[in-house]
Amino acid sequence: MDELEKIEGNERVYSLNLGPQHPSTHGVLRILLDLDGEYIVKADPVIGYGHRGHEKMGENRQYKQFLPNTSRMDYLSGMLYNHGFVLAVEKLAGIKVPERAKYIRVIASELNRISSHLLWFGTYLLDLGGITPFLYAFDDREQILDILDAISGSRLTYSYCRFGGVSRDVDMKFIEMTRAFLKRMEARWVDYEDLVTKNVIFIHRTRDVGVISLELARQYGVTGPNLRACGVAFDVRRSEPYEVYDRFDFEIPTGSKGDALDRYVVRFREMQQSCRIIDQALEHLPEGEIMTPKVPQKLSPPKGEVYTAFESARGLTAYYLVSDGSPGPYRCHIRVPSFGNLNVLNDVLPGTLVADAIAILGSVDLVIPEIDR
Amino acid sequence: MKINDIEARMHSKFPESPLNRDDTGGTGVQWSIAVPISGIRDAATEFDAAGFFLESITALDFEDTFELVYHFNCYEPGSRASVRMLCGHDEVPPSICDIFRGAVWLEREVHDFFGIKFSGNADMRPLLLPEDADYHPLRKTFGKVGAYHKREVIYG
Amino acid sequence: MSEGLLGSELFRLILGLVIVLAFSQLNALFLVWLERKVSGHIQLRPGPMEVGPHGLLQTIIDGVKLVGKELIMPLKADRKLFFLAPVLVFTPVLVGFLVLPFGPGLIIHDMNVGVLLVFAFSTITVLAILTGGWASNNKYALLGAVRSVAQNVAYEIPLLLAVMSVVLMVHSLSFSQIVASQKTVWFVFIQPLACLIYLIAATAETNRAPFDIPEAESELVAGFHTEYGGMGFGLFFLAEYTNMFIVCAVATSLFFGGWNGPFGISLGIPGVFWFLIKTYFLIFVIMWVRWTFPRVRFDQLMNFSWKVLIPLSLVNLVITAIVVKII
Numbered sequence: 066m067d068e069l070e071k072i073e074g075n076e077r078v079y080s081l082n083l084g085p086q087h088p089s090t091h092g093v094l095r096i097l098l099d100l101d102g103e104y105i106v107k108a109d110p111v112i113g114y115g116h117r118g119h120e121k122m123g124e125n126r127q128y129k130q131f132l133p134n135t136s137r138m139d140y141l142s143g144m145l146y147n148h149g150f151v152l153a154v155e156k157l158a159g160i161k162v163p164e165r166a167k168y169i170r171v172i173a174s175e176l177n178r179i180s181s182h183l184l185w186f187g188t189y190l191l192d193l194g195g196i197t198p199f200l201y202a203f204d205d206r207e208q209i210l211d212i213l214d215a216i217s218g219s220r221l222t223y224s225y226c227r228f229g230g231v232s233r234d235v236d237m238k239f240i241e242m243t244r245a246f247l248k249r250m251e252a253r254w255v256d257y258e259d260l261v262t263k264n265v266i267f268i269h270r271t272r273d274v275g276v277i278s279l280e281l282a283r284q285y286g287v288t289g290p291n292l293r294a295c296g297v298a299f300d301v302r303r304s305e306p307y308e309v310y311d312r313f314d315f316e317i318p319t320g321s322k323g324d325a326l327d328r329y330v331v332r333f334r335e336m337q338q339s340c341r342i343i344d345q346a347l348e349h350l351p352e353g354e355i356m357t358p359k360v361p362q363k364l365s366p367p368k369g370e371v372y373t374a375f376e377s378a379r380g381l382t383a384y385y386l387v388s389d390g391s392p393g394p395y396r397c398h399i400r401v402p403s404f405g406n407l408n409v410l411n412d413v414l415p416g417t418l419v420a421d422a423i424a425i426l427g428s429v430d431l432v433i434p435e436i437d438r
Numbered sequence: 439m440k441i442n443d444i445e446a447r448m449h450s451k452f453p454e455s456p457l458n459r460d461d462t463g464g465t466g467v468q469w470s471i472a473v474p475i476s477g478i479r480d481a482a483t484e485f486d487a488a489g490f491f492l493e494s495i496t497a498l499d500f501e502d503t504f505e506l507v508y509h510f511n512c513y514e515p516g517s518r519a520s521v522r523m524l525c526g527h528d529e530v531p532p533s534i535c536d537i538f539r540g541a542v543w544l545e546r547e548v549h550d551f552f553g554i555k556f557s558g559n560a561d562m563r564p565l566l567l568p569e570d571a572d573y574h575p576l577r578k579t580f581g582k583v584g585a586y587h588k589r590e591v592i593y594g
Numbered sequence: 595m596s597e598g599l600l601g602s603e604l605f606r607l608i609l610g611l612v613i614v615l616a617f618s619q620l621n622a623l624f625l626v627w628l629e630r631k632v633s634g635h636i637q638l639r640p641g642p643m644e645v646g647p648h649g650l651l652q653t654i655i656d657g658v659k660l661v662g663k664e665l666i667m668p669l670k671a672d673r674k675l676f677f678l679a680p681v682l683v684f685t686p687v688l689v690g691f692l693v694l695p696f697g698p699g700l701i702i703h704d705m706n707v708g709v710l711l712v713f714a715f716s717t718i719t720v721l722a723i724l725t726g727g728w729a730s731n732n733k734y735a736l737l738g739a740v741r742s743v744a745q746n747v748a749y750e751i752p753l754l755l756a757v758m759s760v761v762l763m764v765h766s767l768s769f770s771q772i773v774a775s776q777k778t779v780w781f782v783f784i785q786p787l788a789c790l791i792y793l794i795a796a797t798a799e800t801n802r803a804p805f806d807i808p809e810a811e812s813e814l815v816a817g818f819h820t821e822y823g824g825m826g827f828g829l830f831f832l833a834e835y836t837n838m839f840i841v842c843a844v845a846t847s848l849f850f851g852g853w854n855g856p857f858g859i860s861l862g863i864p865g866v867f868w869f870l871i872k873t874y875f876l877i878f879v880i881m882w883v884r885w886t887f888p889r890v891r892f893d894q895l896m897n898f899s900w901k902v903l904i905p906l907s908l909v910n911l912v913i914t915a916i917v918v919k920i921i
Contacts (some may be wrong), residue, residue, distance in 0.1 A: 081737075083609060113567060113568070116566045118575055120551070124583075124584060125581075125582050125583075182591070191723070194803060195886075197885050201637070207499060264887065266804055270889075285538075286492050292513075303515070305514060305518075371464070372520070383466075383509075389592050395592060396499075398496040399659065400494040408540050418893065420807075420813050420892055423813050437566055438566070
């Protein structure tokens with residue numbers, strides 16, 4: 066096996082190619098690992114396998130033509146990306162949105178956030194070798210997909226938000242389904258706590274593993290639950306409230322150490338907080354229009370630029386649109402949270418075990434196509 | 439508020455640079471400052487010392503110049519600021535990757551898409567493009583292009 | 595003449611081997627089906643349902659598929675060792691059946707070193723895994739093989755120490771004598787700690803979750819058998835389940851009274867059924883554990899063995915020895 070080993074000085078380094086086809090890299094991520102025994106000496110993530118050029122596509126299309134693209138970047142939180150893009154364009158073109166549409170968007174977005182976190186919850190446990198929670202989580206997620214399917218017509222790539230509103234109104238059936246889901250989840254949280262959160266093996270696998278210090282998080286621009294696990298209550302829904310988020314009473318869960326267990330707990334609590342938001346939004350859902358009348362088919366916003374941030378399931382996401390007055394943007398840049406969240410692993414992985422690397426990789430909740438764009 | 443402190447420091451650091459405040463919040467940033475190409479490292483150092491994080495680096499391609507846009511933010515409500523600098527098509531801006539470690543990848547991405555080399559960033563391998571890519575897809579001279587403007591067409 | 599042949603030890607051995615081969619294959623197929631059913635019901639789904647009633651024939655179909663597959667060998671693999679490993683992993687587990695006491699008199703060859711034989715041969719499994727992992731010339735497979743060796747070395751010790759405490763009480767290494775001395779009280783009530791240690795160590799020995807780190811599919815893709823396909827993989831797979839049966843059968847004989855009913859009450863059920871019921875129940879418990887817990891990390895696994903299990907089993911052995919001496 067001599068040709069498989071690199072000789073570096075007197076030390077023999079075993080280099081392992083983790084991915085791009087590997088059960089735990091969640092998409093096509095490749096990490097070049099230099100190993101000393103099972104300890105990682107150096108980690109170099111290689112990305113770009115899923116690069117489709119969304120930014121270039123954005124420049125070549127009209128605003129509404131780019132709308133379906135948005136949910137294909139982070140396919141797990143398509144509704145959130147959709148929502149964010151619509152917000153950016155509305156800001157750029159100065160379109161007002163009816164109250165009811167705002168509430169519906171918030172409900173749909175929070176449902177999507179829960180479904181994304183549930184998928185993460187399941188696959189994270191799968192990475193750690195626990196297969197059963199995965200199927201439980203998917204069962205719950207299926208309920209959300211059914212609800213979103215009922216209003217938008219698709220299960221993953223929604224394109225539900227429109228400039229000036231949403232594409233279809235919600236009916237009583239949707240409200241009943243959502244309420245039933247919230248009720249169902251109350252019992253499920255208890256199940257999950259017993260099955261996973263209090264599990265000794267799980268705690269041992271995640272506590273003090275992959276600690277991202279606050280300084281490291283700042284250096285790499287880590288955001289979202291990964292940042293909040295370090296103890297900073299930074300959430301775009303609170304720091305720059307968009308839509309009607311300033312009207313709801315919800316907490317921003319934070320951790321203290323920034324290890325994998327904290328990241329798990331933060332996401333877990335976030336799902337519960339999202340349920341609270343949905344509950345309040347359903348309570349106060351106003352009657353009225355769902356779409357602003359007279360939004361032009363061919364939108365030509367005035368010259369200028371807009372940088373609109375929103376909180377996707379993975380952290381601070383932003384659309385940076387520059388308009389030259391034509392029906393398509395002159396520049397369309399997307400700031401994705403997983404970019405920083407993966408980048409930080411350059412510093413976190415060295416010194417850990419291969420088994421830990423999987424636990425860390427799962428705990429930061431990466432969606433690779435979002436990074437590759 | 440850190441954002442006000444840093445604004446004052448930027449004023450003193452770059453007295454000649456125009457600082458545009460956005461009080462209506464229409465653009466999503468509190469203010470933006472245009473610095474000369476040599477000033478970005480000073481600006482980034484200031485932001486780093488004030489506890490900001492680097493949100494994104496991106497570039498705009500105009501007929502006459504590139505424009506690099508750096509967005510900084512901190513963990514306080516509504517604290518985003520942007521630093522902009524004009525960078526000629528064959529100029530090499532200085533890298534800030536020793537100030538913000540996350541900038542290594544962000545600069546690699548900008549290099550991928552626009553072909554802007556950053557002096558001081560040792561790792562300029564393609565990040566999102568294939569290893570052997572020698573094209574820069576977000577330049578307005580690449581592929582299908584809608585419009586190619588001079589900078590003043592949009593920003594006056 | 596014919597009676598002499600039928601009654602001879604040689605004939606008994608050959609007949610036993612044939613039965614063992616048939617039983618071990620059928621048993622493994624059944625266990626695979628059972629595992630899928632158990633996991634299915636734990637995970638709120640029905641498991642295999644299509645082939646046969648409740649999917650009973652599913653594993654047979656799977657077996658046929660595996661046999662029909664092309665044997666693919668990596669280019670730089672060690673050809674001989676690569677093919678030797680799956681055979682090597684399956685042979686020793688068959689030997690274990692020779693001395694298992696299924697019922698009174700239902701034992702192929704009642705040796706006075708039966709316990710020793712089972713554990714001596716089960717150790718060969720790790721050699722097969724190492725061979726397979728090394729010969730594959732695959733980095734994940736090698737990592738899996740290395741893990742497997744370290745794990746087995748660590749868990750063999752508490753396993754044998756736990757067994758030793760039972761052997762000390764009976765003064766015999768013969769299975770039938772051990773079972774016979776549990777006529778009224780099972781050893782699990784006298785040696786609960788040894789029983790617990792044995793079950794934990796046995797789970798680790800058979801590379802079952804939560805100790806399945808040599809395969810650890812989310813870390814090492816498939817661990818030592820990454821490069822195996824078709825029947826090569828099939829043999830590793832069957833060996834795992836047969837191994838599981840053996841460790842559970844041994845546990846039944848050593849701690850749960852073998853063919854004896856609880857507290858000497860047999861309820862008219864033949865001994866062999868008592869034995870099988872208890873064995874399959876233990877197998878079910880091991881499956882249950884697998885589908886409930888996440889996987890432990892490698893260093894935690896080693897620490898647990900060296901720092902907890904081995905000292906505990908040593909203390910247990912010493913106490914047993916003292917008590918036996920006094921009585």
